Amino acid sequence: MKTKRLVLFASGSGSNVENIIHYFHNSTKVTIASVLTNKRDAKVIDKCNRLNINALYFNRNAFSKTDCVLDIVKALQPDLIVLAGFLWKIPRNLIQTYPNQIVNIHPALLPKYGGKGMYGMRVHKAVKANNETETGITIHYVNENYDEGAIIHQAKTILLPEDNVADIAQKIHKLEYEHFPKVIEKLLNE
Numbered sequence: 244m245k246t247k248r249l250v251l252f253a254s255g256s257g258s259n260v261e262n263i264i265h266y267f268h269n270s271t272k273v274t275i276a277s278v279l280t281n282k283r284d285a286k287v288i289d290k291c292n293r294l295n296i297n298a299l300y301f302n303r304n305a306f307s308k309t310d311c312v313l314d315i316v317k318a319l320q321p322d323l324i325v326l327a328g329f330l331w332k333i334p335r336n337l338i339q340t341y342p343n344q345i346v347n348i349h350p351a352l353l354p355k356y357g358g359k360g361m362y363g364m365r366v367h368k369a370v371k372a373n374n375e376t377e378t379g380i381t382i383h384y385v386n387e388n389y390d391e392g393a394i395i396h397q398a399k400t401i402l403l404p405e406d407n408v409a410d411i412a413q414k415i416h417k418l419e420y421e422h423f424p425k426v427i428e429k430l431l432n433e
Contacts, residue, residue, distance in 0.1 A: 244272065246251045246271070246272060246273065246274050247272060247273045247274070247276070247322040247323070247431040248273075248274055248276040248319065248320055248321050248322050248323075249267070249273060249275050249276060249279045249321060249322070249323055249324075249325055249427070249431075250276050250277055250279065250316055250319050250321040250323075250324045250325070251263065251275065251277070251279070251324075251325045251326075251331055252278075252279050252280070252281075252324065252325070252326050252329035253278060253279075253280050253285065253287040253326075253327050253328045253404050254280060254281055254282055254285060254287075254328055254329050254330045254331070255282070255285055255286065255287065255328050255330075256285075256287065256290075257278070257284040257285065257286055257287025257288075257290045257327070258293070258328070258347065258420075259327035259328055259419055259420070259423060260278055260290065260291070260327045260328070260341075260417065261287075261290045261294070262419070262420045262422065262423070262424060263275070263325065263327060263424050263427065264290075264291075264296055264430075266424035267424070267428075271344050272431075273428070275296050275429060276297070276320070276321060277292050277296070277297040277298070277299060277315075277319050278296055278297070278298045278299070279298075279299050279300075279312070279315070279316075279329075280298065280299070280300055280301075280329075281300070281301060281302070281303070281329070281331055282292060282300070283300050283301075284359070287328075288300070294298075295342070298313065301315075303331070305332045306331065306334065307331075307411050308337060308388065309387070312337070313334075313336050313337055313340060316337065316340075316341075317340070320370040321341070321344070322343055322344070322347075322401070322431060323344055323346065323427065323430055323431055324337075324345040324346070325339055325345075325346055325347075325427060326345065326346065326347040326385065327348065327423070328348075328363075328432070330349075330362055330427075332389060333345060333385050333387075335387060338385065338386060338387055343345065343384055345384065345385040346383065346384055346385065346395065346426075346427070346430065347383055347384075347385050347390075347392070348380060348381070348382050348419060348423050349366075349380065349381045349382075349383065349390050350362070350363065350366045350367065350378075350379065350380060350412075350415045350419070351364075351366045351370065351378055351379070351380075351398075352377070352378060352379045352380075352381060352391050352397055352399065353381040353383065353394060354391075356369050356370060357381075357388055357389065357390030357391070358389050359389045361389075363412075364408060364410060364412065366409045367411040367412050367415065368408050369431070370402070370411055371397070371406070371408050371411060374404075375402055376401065376402055377399050377400065377401055378399070378400060378402055378411060378414070378415065379397055379398050379399035379400055379415070379418060380397065380398050380415060380418045380419055380422060380423075381394055381396075381397050382394075382396040382397070382422070382423060382426050383395055384410070387429055390430045394424060395430070396422060396426045398418045400414045400415070400417075400418055400420070402414075
């Protein structure tokens with residue numbers, strides 16, 4: 244059986260990337276082909292270096308105005324592309340080349356709290372400001388609009404009135420770490 248290849252995109256600290264790498268570390272069926280980042284100083288690069296995973300940096304021009312990043316991704320031959328804390332909108336050339344092969348994780352129960360500019364602590368602050376009694380994560384396919392692709396999986400957590408924004412973030416991270424690798428594995432086995 245052919246080993247499945249994952250390409251991960253990240254913009255920040257890489258906590259989800261690290262979790263996914265650890266999840267598949269001993270797998271004979273899945274390999275992390277590369278991690279791509281749009282930030283030269285992203286902490287995810289340090290984590291990849293420590294974990295002996297190839298990491299590549301690219302700029303906005305290479306990503307959205309040329310086929311440079313697309314060509315790199317093609318050379319990596321991914322079975323699945325995973326956005327793990329990646330904040331830029333995915334360009335049409337990537338979406339068209341990899342239809343239903345790009346997945347994202349969002350820190351809320353879409354369609355609530357989605358769209359441009361809704362990521363990370365901004366989402367958690369909005370959830371708290373609206374006194375939500377529950378929140379969660381959404382794993383979805385990526386299309387040409389922010390957070391509007393078909394939903395693959397959602398997981399919920401209860402919020403208590405005394406939960407602050409940091410508590411909400413911690414609950415969301417716990418759901419991400421538990422569910423994201425398992426959903427990726429399931430998608431690779433379909």
